[in-house]
Amino acid sequence: MASKAFLRRVPKLFKSKTEPTFLKRTFYLYTPEPFHPIPDRHPEWKRVEEAIKVIKSGDKIYIHGAAATPLRLVNSLTKHSLENKLENIEVIHIHTEGPAEFTKPAFEGIIRSNSLFIASNVRQAINEGRADCTPIFLSEIPLLFRRRIINLDVALISVSLPDEHGYCSLGTSVDCTRAAIENAKYIIALANHNMPRTFGDGLIHQSHIDAMVEEKYVPIPERPQKALSEAELEIGRLIAENLVSDGATLQMGIGTIPDAVLCQLLNHRDLGIHTEMFSDGVVDLVERGAITNAKKVVQTGKIVSSFAVGSKKLYDFMDNNPFVVMSDVSFTNSTAIISQNPKVTAINSCIMVDITGQVVSDSIGTRMYSGVGGQIDFIRGAALGLDGHGKPIIAMSSTTKKGDSKIVPFITEGSGVTTTRAHVHYVVTEFGIASLFGKTLRQRAYELIKIAHPNHKESLEKSAFERLKCMPAP
Template sequence: MRPVAADSFDIAAHVRAGDRVIFGQASAEPLTLTRALVARKAEIGPFSVFLGACYSDCFAPENAEGIAISAYGAVGIAAKLAKAGRLDVLPWHYSALNRAYAEGTLKADVVLLQLSVDPRTGRYGLGFSNDYAVLAARHARTVIAEVNPAAPWTHNADLPADIVPDVLVEAACPPLDIPQPPIDETSMAIARHVVGMIPDGATLQFGVGSLPEAVMASLSGHRDLGIHSGSMGDRLVDLVECGAVTNAHKSLDAGRSVAGVLLGTKRLHDFVHDNKDFSLRPAAHTHGQDVLARQRGFIAVNSAIEVDLTGQVNAEVANGRYVGAVGGQVDFVRGANAAEGGRAIIALPATARGGTVSRIVANVTNVTTPRSDVDAIVTEYGVAALRGCTLVERAQRLIAVAAPSFREELSRRLYEQNRGTHG
């Protein structure tokens, strides 16, 4: 089947009123198709869209009027939708989300994919994201694929042979670039504590945002690190080029960096293109507990909105509004805890709103990662190692890494809680 020209493709002939539509995340979003979908929404009639990490403006509140939008979190443009009261969140672990689409428990009527092309054989590949979209394609009524010659050919991410698109469309634009988020001084101060916990030869996972970026930017002096992560951006290139990442000591996928979704610019796209030292793997591999537990020295680095005095982590809700996601945090925390020599690090600034609000709190408003799973909490004031600690010991260690101006109040709250517990 030859791709048809974008200007001759009518998406309204394939999407029906009442349909549920999903598409690839981040740079895997097929912009030719999603832009056409939004442009023709009035002709199609009411339909719904499920978003992942979406960084284009296609589904910004001002463009998506009349489209019902759900997502697994307020990531990228979904944060603006949440603020506008336009987002319905599915609070699932990322591994469970992918498994549900693979099994058909969750379904989409129409799946939009972006495909790359093998430079040697002409086969189609997934390019930027080996995620739930391709799993959902197995159970969808209609699969439409945009073929983008600028998308990288990534290893271990061939389009499965049993997924045959109903229509192929030529890309009318290059893939979406996703620049690195800015890094502030507080993030760098936190990163200095985190990198002190990372030995040479460790295998690393990073969450999304300025804090994980700061940690990666601080690892240039390390050697023989490995990468096994749900997502990865341009700093992968920096770490390989400076010699920090070699993947030499990984117990699985030795010699190869592994990620499931790419969040970068052309620099990353060019680096991973036909690069045998990089694998784009599905969530069953990137987030699978059995896989992570076998990765010796696996260290997960993720961030949070707030942490309470028992160690409970909130990575989803602030001021009553969804601003984050369950995502893969619990998957990676549990995997790191199960791995030989593993560590699960949650990093966050000690304060918010210009220092007026403590992020170490007496009680969180929402629990993403339970206290029973938490290993270490890091702020700019130090590391609170919580493994094996009682509730009182945890609270004391967390107060020690809170901002100094809030420690007295937190100590008072701890005293009141204990007085209530012990009469």
């Protein structure tokens, strides 16, 4: 049964004598909920230790992710679970910031993590069997909560301070969190003075929050841009000069290669952003006038994203800025929505590609590394662009840090295929662009070997002949 606190948050309109109240939630697209104010209901402002006391053994806990990770709440959760000898708590999240202490061996049997997208702070625990991961498209994570496949007892979230009308913002990360708070029986919010107030689907009324903890002094997690290698800069140049047109709608995955592309688009015009995430590089393009969003069909004139991670410069840019719309990930990553925009150019990176075009992005052999994320959502959305000018791009350096080729004859045993050979259109390394759409297997092998590192071309040709029983050919 749903708790009384949860039922109080449900509007009378949805109540039914014959059906449990929580089943009356409708699939969200344009009518966000919980948005409306609930008369005479206010959150209880508490110290963090008091707020966390509601968590008990066996609870399923959602943790807000990325730059919105409520670190103070998470730290208190780990302390509370140890001190009170709690058991069998499951925490559910996409990638989070911070040390993720709950994945350490000391928490075995107390807290078990379930990652819907793997970050470096949980990778070891997953590969040692002390934590779980769920393979899932980023666009479909909200369905886990809306279809009540996962039922949450508590959601730990970060919000901006309530405004004069009582509205808070999920700030930098709306993603799947909107769906999680629709599902959760009890919501604890860290009201962070440093959380930017953003527009879009992330606005929620404080009356839907059960407990709030004030955070005055600790900034939200930052992830400044890394220095770019020569190979990454060359990949960025190749994509910027050959595959990104003026008026294109851009999606960038996370990492240095998307950053390398963005920094070389300063002279482009009327670019638009419809993406699952963005970082500092977008701010520079806005300030330069390269990004206007003027040609977009969906949310014309506005940057559309579901979460953002970067430096304080990025967060200051987002704060109270109507140019940026933070949306539910089931909207941003819907192929039907993505495909409506002009010249959709989706830029994603990967771990390896085999000579037939199969792309591995989430694992290295049996070792889980990241997640499916939104790669397929946007690769497919770009390919299905209604204007016929979409460009789905997989980009990677030709070799690993150890010098091994990322273009391989066979995928390493145990690795998962994230993007199938039928989905792939363009693969880019620092040595060129391979166009694979409509190519046979031997033509694909030829195109991919052309953009491999010179040290590996001969061995790849031999392996391709052994696999295909013929020589790669244009």
